[in-house]
Amino acid sequence: QKEVEQNSGPLSVPEGAIASLNCTYSDRGSQSFFWYRQYSGKSPELIMSIYSNGDKEDGRFTAQLNKASQYVSLLIRDSQPSDSATYLCAVNENTGNQFYFGTGTSLTVIP
Amino acid sequence: GAGVSQSPRYKVAKRGQDVALRCDPISGHVSLFWYQQALGQGPEFLTYFQNEAQLDKSGLPSDRFFAERPEGSVSTLKIQRTQQEDSAVYLCASSLYDPAEAFFGQGTRLTVV
Numbered sequence: 001q002k003e004v005e006q007n008s009g010p011l012s013v014p015e016g017a018i019a020s021l022n023c024t025y026s027d028r029g030s031q032s033f034f035w036y037r038q039y040s041g042k043s044p045e046l047i048m049s050i051y052s053n054g055d056k057e058d059g060r061f062t063a064q065l066n067k068a069s070q071y072v073s074l075l076i077r078d079s080q081p082s083d084s085a086t087y088l089c090a091v092n093e094n095t096g097n098q099f100y101f102g103t104g105t106s107l108t109v110i111p
Numbered sequence: 112g113a114g115v116s117q118s119p120r121y122k123v124a125k126r127g128q129d130v131a132l133r134c135d136p137i138s139g140h141v142s143l144f145w146y147q148q149a150l151g152q153g154p155e156f157l158t159y160f161q162n163e164a165q166l167d168k169s170g171l172p173s174d175r176f177f178a179e180r181p182e183g184s185v186s187t188l189k190i191q192r193t194q195q196e197d198s199a200v201y202l203c204a205s206s207l208y209d210p211a212e213a214f215f216g217q218g219t220r221l222t223v224v
Contacts, residue, residue: 004153032211043202043215044154088153097144097167097210101153 003027006089006102014110019076021105023089026070030100033065033072036088038104044088048074079109113137115216117203123222124193132188132219136205143186144213145178146202154202159210160186193223 003026013019036044050056050063062075086104116135146154156170162183180186206213
């Protein structure tokens with residue numbers, strides 16, 4: 001059973017703060033890791049992908065991967081109210097086409 | 112088209128009714144995926160097409176669920192004899208090839224009453 005675990009939240013941070021979102025996965029064969037943002041009633045939107053251990057930065061977003069600990073995180077710096085959404089963690093084995101999603105973490109950025 | 116288009120956006124079905132959900136992928140996209148997203152949950156994989164070939168249907172929850180993509184473009188997800196537990200948002204995604212680069216449609220919200 002492939003599992004992707006996320007704290008469902010809600011996570012609340014003040015505007016301008018750093019939001020930290022965490023995800024663990026059970027399948028050591030997982031090779032690719034993704035963070036999606038989903039606004040209420042909307043479809044998931046890919047915001048970050050990471051494939052190797054370490055940090056990957058893109059603007060205000062930083063993804064961190066630790067395969068030994070089976071842990072992937074997303075940091076959002078200088079959080080804005082427009083960042084308020086559900087953030088979905090997804091993993092892929094690279095040998096298949098299935099993405100396994102977590103249940104998502106609801107983030108609220110308070111102005 | 113400009114994005115992945117799904118229709119209808121909302122569907123209410125009586126228990127036992129058959130439904131058909133349509134997905135128009137981005138033009139030229141080879142890969143097409145269907146996901147089921149229950150309320151408060153993440154999307155769960157249903158099936159995957161590469162052109163007209165259904166390469167993976169391991170996520171389909173029962174034989175009441177059937178998907179097709181006969182000409183390698185538009186896809187239809189059919190659910191026969193709907194049950195209340197089928198109530199969910201059904202998401203379609205397409206990509207040129209790499210599933211990591213898939214774009215999602217807005218989804219069809221199915222409510223079975």
